[in-house]
Structure formats: structure tokens, C-alpha cells
Amino acid sequence: MTEKLNMPVITSMEVMPVAGYDSMLMTLSGAHAPVFTRNLVILRDSFGHTGIGEIHGGDYTKESLEACIPLVMNQPVMRYRNILDAIHKAAKRAADDDGEGIQTLDISKLKYVVKSEWAIECALLDLVGQALGMRMCDLLGEGKQRDRVEVLGYLFYVSDRHKAEELHYLDESDSSDPWFRMRREKMLSHEEIVAQARCLHDKYGFRNFKLKGGVFSGAYEMETVRALKKAFPEGRINIDPNGAWSLQEAVDLCRDMKNVLTYVEDPCGPESGYSSREIMTEFKNAVQIPVATNMIATDWRQFY
Template sequence: MTDTPVITKMKVIPVAGFDSMLMTLSGCHAPAFTRNLVVLEDNAGHQGVGEIHGGDYTCDCLNAVRPLVEGQPVSKYRQILQKIHRIGNPATEDDGEGIQTLDISKLKFVVKSEWAIECAMMDLMGQFLGVPMCDLLGEGQQRKEVEMLGYLFYVSDKKKVPVGDMQYLDESNSLDPWFRLRREEILTPERIVEEAEAVSEKYGFKNFKLKGGVLSGSDEMDACRALKKRFPDARINIDPNGAWSLKEAIELCRDMHDVITYMEDPCGPEAGYSSREIMREFKNATRFQVATNMIATDWRQFYHTVSQNACDIILADPHFWGFDGAVRMSQLLESWGLTWGVHSNNHFDITLAAFAQVGAAAVGTPAPLDTHWIWQDGQNLLYDTPKIVNGKLQVPDAPGLGVHLNMDRVMEANRLYKSLPSHDRDDAKSMQYLIPGWKYDHKKPCLVR
């Protein structure tokens, strides 16, 4: 297809959006999160778009490869990615550890900036061919809607931020019950249930995931029990990001089979043993299925994970694996009798559209996909944001990614980005408002000190 349109321009636009005071093992989300957009234009008048991890490092990586993209036919998107991969070298501070201990400073090395370019190029290719992006992946479109889960978080009290520092978004006057609730303090089982009720009412979620690593393990299990009591038919799972010791994880989970469907990264490295060895011991002791987005974030890590039978569900975020890689992973897992799913970080609706496409192309029966979008909903950068209806993300019925940028909203998000004192994620800073002198410890829940 030598006569396919040619990419005439590549723009990298860093953007920011507002967040809640969400709690995780790594600390507390800041009032704003950052992302990078890739916008491609071709000589047929089409625009392709992709979204990826925020921060200056990722932005610089994207800008550095612009000469490899501009002037190239859209049909050569695979060769363009090959060239980018060949010239890429690990950053000097990248020790290869990845996020096995949820060190957020290393997330930028796990996320590959070029996947935003892949997304934007496949968006253009789909528009040229008149087919949705999912038809260009794997075996093509498998479904028209993708099951999602309600991603629940503990939320701290934004009123503890002192006057003069950047404040968290206040939606107390919103007419939407969920928009009001998501900016309030949520730290008890009763409030977690209220959170689940609100997102179930708005988005129709049937299944829920609780982000753990915040309170004691027993307190978080109480929240899971409360969720199961309120939603007896729901699949409930919890992700403490490896905060628990092996002994504690076994004690907490052994008798929870009637509550929890599977465990996500319950424990991590300890006593000289790797996360993979520890997770295999957890599986042996509890007979739980285990999911991960921490110990299998590239093909080499995946090999060691499956060779030790450490996990059953691989959460193959396309921003870790690439779109082609994520769907290839689904094919491999399906043939091996394992399960595919997707993990997420804070994101705009461009990533939501991308999740729709990759979820539509994944083979087999995926686990319900993660999305943070419910925490950012309303900050749309698209004219035609995909909808979550009855707990399922609707796949756009249009060529390519199937969505269109609202450039006025994009530039507004860019202005917010430029106003921030730092563009890198730092979950420790906001924790200082709650616990002065707080320091990250991957074996201690963030509010347990």
C-alpha cells in the first residue's frame, strides 16, 4: 500500500487534569495528573491521536522520534515502530526493576512512550481503510462492548490541604451524585459501599475492584465483605499492590473464597525471594487465582511469571505492552488456559477509547477491564467520548479510534499542565498533609505508620 496517506505533522501536547485525593500504597494522588498526547495529521486530511503517561521524560522521548514519523506513509506504522525500538536505549536511572515494588518514580520506564504513536498511526490507518482500529489487531473485532469493573478507591480529606497550596477540585455543587461523592472523604466500609452504589447507578457496573494498600489488611477485607453483602452477585477483587507479607496475605485471604473472586498482587518480594516466588507460594496456600500488573510488564518478566505458575490473570495495559502486544498476549493466554485483562492509571477519554479498541480485539473471555475514567469523567478531551452502559464500554462504530479531539479542551488542559510546578507523579507530597514526614515503604499500607 505505497499510495496510503503520508504523515505530514506530529504534535506532542502535554496535558493535565484534576484528580481526587485517591489513596494507594504509594501515597496520595496529587490535585492534578499529567498525560501526553500524540496528534498526527496526514495529507488526506485525517487526524490520529494517542495518549500516554505524563511528565517531561515521556514528552522528551516522544519529541525525539518525531523525525522518524513525519514524512512516512501511514501503512508503514510497523516499520516506524521497529526503528523507534532499535534506537531506544534505557535511561541511566532505569535499573530494570520496573514496578515490582510500586516505586512510582520508575513507572515512566515501564510505560513506553511510542505506544501513543502506535495508537495514533493505527487510528490513521483505520480511517484510511474505513475500519475500526480493533479490526487491525489480532484476529479482528471480537465484541461490540467491553465489560469494565468499578474501580473503587479510598479517598482522603481534601480539606487538610493548607491554604496557599494547590487545592483539590470541589464538586460539592454538582448535580451528579457521583461527581459530588468522588471528591469527599471515603475511608470506611460503609463509605466504600456508598461509592460502589454511586458508580453502579451511574455506569451500571456489575463487578468491583478495591484499591488496597491503604488501611490495615483486616480493615480492607471488612470493606470487601461489605461490598459482597451489598452486591452478592458481583465479582469482588482487591489490589494491595504487594503491601502484605506472605504470612499476612495467607491469613487474610484463606477464608475469603465466598467474598473475593481473585487476588491482584497480594504480596511482593521478601526474605530474598522474588515476587514471583512469593506469589506462587500464596497461590499454593490459598488456592486463589492471582492477577498482576506489577511482576509481568514485559515479555521477559512474563516468561518468568508463567514458568513459575505465579499468576493466572495478566493485566496487559496497552501502554505497557503496546496495542499489538496486548492483543498478542490475549491470544497466548487464551491458548494456555489463562486470562487476559487490562490495568489503568489516571487517564483522559482518549485512553478510554483505546481501551475500547484493544478490549474489542482481545480473544477469549477477558477479565473486566480497569479504568480510572470514572474519576476524571467530565474533563472530556473528545467530542464523542465512548460511553459505559450497563457496566460495558461501548466500542465506537466509526473508522480508526472512532473519536474526535476537542482542541479547545485539549489546549485548556495544556494550559493547566504549564501552570503546574512539577509534571512528574509524586504520591508522597500530598501524604505530608496527612502524616508529616511520611515516607514510602512498599511493605506498609500508606496510612499505617
């Protein structure tokens, strides 16, 4: 049947780890390392097309992807759903994966939240679109809806890299580019974060910003948010503390921020026997500010 319809089949699958330089960006779990890692999935088919997907880095994810190669090789591209089904059925939960994802703020479990097959699915859809001559927006949605999509600038408190000389964070202090010079340097004050936002606005045109929180006290970070709103009164300003605050603290911090914050991402996590979903619902009802999450709904069962 495959030969009769002349459908492309997958002829190779390669998993390629890549790395790039990072700055000493601060988060709830500490500082970013001097480099960040990703895993690329490169699929090639019998029509000569190449499909690419990418996912979080790390040996665990790389090995999970490589274990899928026998389930992908020599399969018809158009049966990509069958390929994914075979991967799902063959998958086994790791012994120390309790299914809670990262809603308990245990970042070491991130590798269990990021499903490696997502990279394979993206690469497969890339091949399907090329075989049919269709854009992804036509293949998965209702076609092209707009010519441009505005994105926000992601702001981070940046620690002093000189405190960890042995890690060899990149030094760009001699760059002719203002942003390249700034991004590797310490930025911890309200004024320095506003300067970071202005520099990103000048270089890339960002008008809306999200601040990575969970680094200092909630009160300090809210002062930074207010400073950003003052500097960009027409901008949409958001904060993501990665669930660092208790429910009561989150309510106290955000109750009077309706005219400053557009939304709050993961302000609080599970507490007192209640799940993150229940706690976030209480928060939203109390402050009437939209919420977002990428921590508490990481498994389809968690949506029910």
C-alpha cells in the same frame, strides 16, 4: 514505491500534555495530586486522517515522545512496524533505570515502565485502520466479538482534602449530581466505600468493583471487601493492594476469601531473594484464587 501505491505518509506529529481534576484518592504511595496528567500523540497523514494515542503524563514521557518525531515524520503509515523498530533501536535505557520496573514498589520508576512509544503505536494503528477502512478489532484481531463490554467500578479510599487546603483540591459540594458531590469528599470507612459503590452503580450501572488497597491494614481492607460483597452479592469484587502485603500476610488474608474475591491484583511483591513472579506463584498455589498484575511483568524478558 510509496507514490506508486499511493500510500499515506505522516505529515505531522504533535505531543500535547493535558490535565484533569482529581480527588485525594489514597494508594500505597500516598494521595493523588489535585490534577492528573496525560500526554496525547496526534499524528496526521497525507490523506487528511488524524490518528490519536495517549500515555502517562510527565515531562520525561513528553520529552521521550518528542525525541521520536524525526523517526516518525514523512514515513509511510503502512510501514508502522518499521517506524516502531527504528524507535526501539534508537532507545537507550536511562542511567537510573535498573530494569526492575515497579515490582519493588518504587513508584518513581513508573516512568521507565510506561513505554512512550505505545502512544505512537496506537496513533499509527489509528491511521492504518482509517486508510484501509478497517476497525481496530478487524485489524488486530478476529473481528468484532460482542456489542458491549462490561467494565468494573474502581473504588478508592479518599482522604480529607481539607487537610491540604494549600493544594486546592476541587470542591463540588454544591453540585446537583450525587456522584459529583461525593467524589471529592472523605471516604475511609467500610460504610462510606459501600456508599461510593452504590452511587457509582446508580449513576453508571457498575455491578462489579475493585478496591484500591495498600492504604490501611490488610485486615481492615478485607472487612471493606466483605461489606462490598454483602451489598452486591452477585457482583465480582476484587482488591489491588499494589504488592503491599508479604507473602504470608497475603495468604492469611485471602485463604478464606474464595467466595468473596474474584481475583487479587498484585497482593505481594519480591521477598527473601525471590522475584515477584515466584512469590505470586506461591500465593496462587496456596489460596487457589486467580491473580492479576500490572507491576511484575512490565518487560518482555520478564515473561520467561
